[in-house]
Amino acid sequence: MVKKNKTPITGITVSKDEDFSAWYTEIINKAELADIRYNVKGFVVYRPWATISIKKMYQKYEELLDKKGHLPLIMPSVIPESNFMLEADHVKGFAPEVFWVSEAGSEGERLSERLALRPTSETALYKMYSYWIRSYNDLPFKRYQSCQVWRYEGKMTRPFFRGREFHWIEAHNCFATEEEAIEQVKEDMEMTYKMLQDEFCIPIIFFERPQWDKFSGAVNTYAADALMGSGKVLQLPSTHLLGQNFSKPFNVKFTDKDGEERFCYQTCYGPAISRIYGAMIAYLGDDKGLILPFDLAPIQIVIIPILIKGKEEIVMNKCREIYKKLKDIYRVKFDDLEESPGSKYYRWELKGVPLRIEVGPRDIEKKQIVTVKRHDGEKAFIKENELDKYLEDVSKKYTNELKKKTLLDFESQIEVCYEQDSAKEAIENGKIVCCGFCSIDMEAYQCAEKIEKDLGAFVRGKRVDHEKHEFATCLICGKPATCTIYIAKSY
Amino acid sequence: MVKKNKTPITGITVSKDEDFSAWYTEIINKAELADIRYNVKGFVVYRPWATISIKKMYQKYEELLDKKGHLPLIMPSVIPESNFMLEADHVKGFAPEVFWVSEAGSEGERLSERLALRPTSETALYKMYSYWIRSYNDLPFKRYQSCQVWRYEGKMTRPFFRGREFHWIEAHNCFATEEEAIEQVKEDMEMTYKMLQDEFCIPIIFFERPQWDKFSGAVNTYAADALMGSGKVLQLPSTHLLGQNFSKPFNVKFTDKDGEERFCYQTCYGPAISRIYGAMIAYLGDDKGLILPFDLAPIQIVIIPILIKGKEEIVMNKCREIYKKLKDIYRVKFDDLEESPGSKYYRWELKGVPLRIEVGPRDIEKKQIVTVKRHDGEKAFIKENELDKYLEDVSKKYTNELKKKTLLDFESQIEVCYEQDSAKEAIENGKIVCCGFCSIDMEAYQCAEKIEKDLGAFVRGKRVDHEKHEFATCLICGKPATCTIYIAKSY
Incomplete structure (x- = not known):
């Protein structure tokens, strides 16, 4: 732990640049943001100073969603096991992370069906959507809820960044056509830029995630990576094109103008407000403490x-x-x-x-x-x-000044690499690597594993905004490149 | 079911006066407030039209709490079994209603300790309070959280009125002296009048609940009964004087001005927003549908x-x-x-x-x-x-007009009774009975049971505002009366 000189007891004693982790822990404690002494692993208490800001972040996000035609609702926080099991990929992805409510009452009587504490609400909501959506007149159908979710997280937890309970908004939308669903994904990305960059002063960039890193059950996932400086990124809101993967098992259909019944095209979007708060205090803060919009x-x-x-x-x-x-x-x-x-x-x-x-x-x-x-x-x-x-x-x-100061020039953090050795060196030097890659479909998973093993970094995917670079071959396997990807360390 | 004449299909077909239950079910469905088709018993979906109003109710309540010096925080929603067991009366009261999280992951691995889905947060919070409160300078210490709670409810559920998951605010306060705690209880009651009567147009009256009907672990409970018309009442927010019943087992102490360590005096207050919403739509609505402030x-x-x-x-x-x-x-x-x-x-x-x-x-x-x-x-x-x-x-x-129209004259609903027969008749005629009673301590529980059995009604307790009536003897046992109580049917 690097100690700074002449810091009063009340202040931060560790330099953020020298030891981010210790700095973050100190700021959490000394600014009274969270308390990690709650005696359940991975669950922390959000104290008033953090709670007040988080509530304001919710309010801003909700106002924007309302403006874009979403309506709020409140779902039960438990999902019956039988619902949860309906979409196979989804189960596979989320089952390891589920907390199960299986008993109730003083005798601990076994429930007739186990209830999942929602890790996300697709399987709770879409059964209701099958009741509510009847005709093309009901579409587009855009709903959201502000709630917490629970995940039996195996990775190391850190207040706000990652925990077994976190607070988010989840928007779930249905459309008549795939094109409209794609438009919604674009709107989600625009909202994310507006909120994260303009309001919360966190620089982000959207990537189309590789198939092996998408949301379980999605056709495609588009995720914002926050640029936390020194080449390390943090995944923030992601929006998912679900296609008809859920509408079919959950029977979310509508009668079209021609009288035919069709399955809806769906999207979902999940800004994790508590995590964004963590990113904000981590990114904006300095050696004196917090900086807030x-x-x-x-x-x-x-x-x-x-x-x-x-x-x-x-x-x-x-x-x-x-x-x-x-x-x-x-x-x-x-x-x-x-x-x-x-x-x-x-x-x-x-x-x-x-x-x-x-x-x-x-x-x-x-x-x-x-x-x-x-x-x-x-x-x-x-x-x-x-x-x-x-x-x-x-x-x-004030907020605009802060934003100007903190919005990093993404391009300056990138190093274009043609060889594994130079990529390794770039990653070690805190850069984000841009390179050619064979594919972001499942067939390229081996190349991604090699990157993880050799470089200690992850394939973030294809840039969603304009791509400037083109490569002839994949950095790893040397086969013809089909795309340009970015590699970075992540939190 | 009593059908009204000439009602269009979209409208309400049942008269509220004739069949409240059927009317309420229709309004819930036709105004699209909640959906009871969610496939877990006692859990319902709050649809947008209800959710928007509920959010506004939260906002108003939170603003008032902020103004009165409370700060918001966010607690984990699970409570480890070992915390939960610390206050004996509390456990006894709440254990039958607890949902237990006992497994996690795809294999359903057993957790090392069971986690209660919070039925209320005393046992989660007060352990933290023991870390946070150090000296008299930290007092008064007033915190609240807006959250949902879960109760394995045995009674019949009805959307918003009673369910296995409901949405409330809980405020938890600590003081140096009992007097200050009592002042807080009074402030809670004033806030309740302001919110319920002035903002939500629901007439209420506060009762000191009998000892057998108090919050588990409290010294005293003061509960607002909403006057729903025709003599039937509905319990709405209650505030509890906890004394040192929790501060001792949870070790919530402070160093006083004289250097001595003392246990705090505590209070807690729990307006159930979703239930108040239910009361509001039930109370204000008419045969055309909803009426809203x-x-x-x-x-x-x-x-x-x-x-x-x-x-x-x-x-x-x-x-x-x-x-x-x-x-x-x-x-x-x-x-x-x-x-x-x-x-x-x-x-x-x-x-x-x-x-x-x-x-x-x-x-x-x-x-x-x-x-x-x-x-x-x-x-x-x-x-x-x-x-x-x-x-x-x-x-x-508008809201004020509504309030004037709907605030019942409490006195006109009361019938003063000296004999069991007249009390029985009064209850049957939809009145609230006012009578003499031997005591509201535990020793009088048998008299209360007799009332429940013979009159099908409940002792609501002693009026907190000025009591006009005095009685010589207890309505039931004929012993000298120590207090005046009110008896009513309840939802």
């Missing part, structure tokens, strides 16, 4: 009095006056604890409060207010009568 | 064109114009389907849309707009240039 901060502005003997009253009054003026517009905290201003600065920087207002006796004399922005440390001296305007300006620009 | 309606205003041959274009254009003007202020629907205006009236009345706007060619000529309010059927002819003002007025007053 303005809208998501539980407290947006903190007012800190600089007390000098004999002038306490005048300073406290000015703070109260400012607080009163701002409290109906922003989420403001007046920190009037008996503590040095320095400690307060550290605490609220650690918590990621976007703007600090300092009020001292000399500033009052000059009729000015000192402000400091968290994300760039920029200090400003604002005329008292211009404070409203300044804050309005900050509230509008 | 203005803020909670998924659609607040519906615009319906009255088409007359040759004038279609002019009417449709006017509708579009109005829609465009209103859509950023209200949740508005322009119903432009090819269907008779009458069918549309029925459908949106059934759905409880608060205001209907009718636009016909003659109204356009007169530069007027016809509006009809759902809750009282009041028709108004509004000058086109006064529409904005009129709608603003309706949006402000």
Whole structure:
């Protein structure tokens, strides 16, 4: 663990660049985001500071989904085993991850049928869809729910990043034609860019996943990888083209305009809000602590009095006056604890409060207010009568400034490779490798396994946006390349 | 089943007064609020029309809790058996209702410890509280979470009213003194009145529950009974004084100002939003369908064109114009389907849309707009240039009008009884009985059992607000009365 110098006890003591893992653990604890002491493996408590931001993220996402014509619903969180078993690939993929409710009551009486705690809701929902969808008039049929899901996760868990219970939104849509389903996948990707990049300031790029890495039961999976810096990526929302793979076993049919019954084409989309929150704090944070987009901060502005003997009253009054003026517009905290201003600065920087207002006796004399922005440390001296305007300006620009600073240039992280050795070196140097590949169909799985084994990295798939590169041969097997893929380490 | 005359197929065919149960089932189906066809007993799907209102109810409740100094958090939904067993009375009360997660993975591997799907979160939270609360500075400590809970319910389930999974908010608070805990209970009751009566238009009254009917593990339970009309009550939010019953086994201590360690005094409060929603639609609805408070309606205003041959274009254009003007202020629907205006009236009345706007060619000529309010059927002819003002007025007053109409006079429903025979008759006549009682402590349980057996009704407890009546003897055993109680049938 690399210790930083001169950090107060309340602050972060580890450098993010030197030891991400220790830094992340410290920020989780010290900013009071989650508590890992809950005594069930893989389950953590989300504390208020995280919960407030997560709720705001939900709200933003839900508003966008509503706007795009989705309606919300609430499904039971248990799925009867008989439903769960209907789509074979889906079962194969998810069965190892299911928690089963199998007993109830004080005697632990065995239930007549085991109930899966939903790992995802296709098999719960689509049976209902078969009741609700009757004719082409009912299509497109777009629904979502905000809920938690449970997965008996084998991999190492880390608060927000990966756990056995996480909080997401799942949207499930039905269409008359494959073309409309494909259009929905595109809309999902656009929504993801809008939310992740514009609102949460996390740079992403969409890949069409190889067949061996798609959602169980899907025709195709398109997943956003967050660029976490130093070549490591984190899978964030993914959207899936399900074709008729589920509509057939679940009997999701509609009567078309010509009177014929047809199976729907389906898509589903699953932004894991708690995971996106983890990515956001991990990606935006620095060695002082959290950095948060303005809208998501539980407290947006903190007012800190600089007390000098004999002038306490005048300073406290000015703070109260400012607080009163701002409290109906922003989420403001007046920190009037008996503590040095320095400690307060550290605490609220650690918590990621976007703007600090300092009020001292000399500033009052000059009729000015000192402000400091968290994300760039920029200090400003604002005329008292211009404070409203300044804050309005900050509230509008803060997130955008943050975004500009943090949106990585994807191209600069890529290294184009023609040989395994150079690819290996690139991965070791924290780059994302771009190379030719034989195929992203199952037949190429062996080449992908070799990459995992030799490079310690994973095939992320084909870029969904415009591909600039072309290769003659597969990096691994040397056969003619059918596609260009990207390889990266992942969280 | 009593059939009403002349009801269109889309409308409700049963009278609420004549057959509440059948009426409720119809409204659930026809207004598309819930679907009971989900194939697990006691679990239902909440459809969009209900989900949207429920989300708005959550939002209002959360805002109020935030304002009262509570902070939100998110707990795991499973509780390890060892936590769950720590408070004896609590276990005794809840163990029969617990669903157990006991297996995981495709082979159904047995978990090392069974996990309870939370029936309520005391035993999950308070272990965490023992980590978080250190000194008197941390108190009062007020937290809540919005979540679902699961109960292996033996009683008959009914969508929203009672199910094996329901959606609530639970607030859990810690204080240094018993007095502060009692103050919190009072605050909870005030919040309940504000939400239930002012926002959701459901008349309630608070009772101190008898000891045999309190929350398992509590010192005292104060529960709101909704007055559903005809003497039948429905238990809605309850708040519980826990004393130190949980803080001792869970070790929730603080260091007081004098340096001494003391156990906290605790309270908890649990408004079941999905149940309140059920109560609201049941209580406010009429034989035409739903009636909803203005803020909670998924659609607040519906615009319906009255088409007359040759004038279609002019009417449709006017509708579009109005829609465009209103859509950023209200949740508005322009119903432009090819269907008779009458069918549309029925459908949106059934759905409880608060205001209907009718636009016909003659109204356009007169530069007027016809509006009809759902809750009282009041028709108004509004000058086109006064529409904005009129709608603003309706949006402000609608819920209040509804509340005034629906808040029952509690006193008028009560019958004061001195003898068992008259009490029996009063209950049969749909009254709430007020009488003398020996005690609400456990020792009086036999008298309560006799009431249940002979009257088919339940002791609701002592009124929390001012009690006007005094009795010399217990209605049942004839011993000297120590209190005045209320007896009612309940849902």
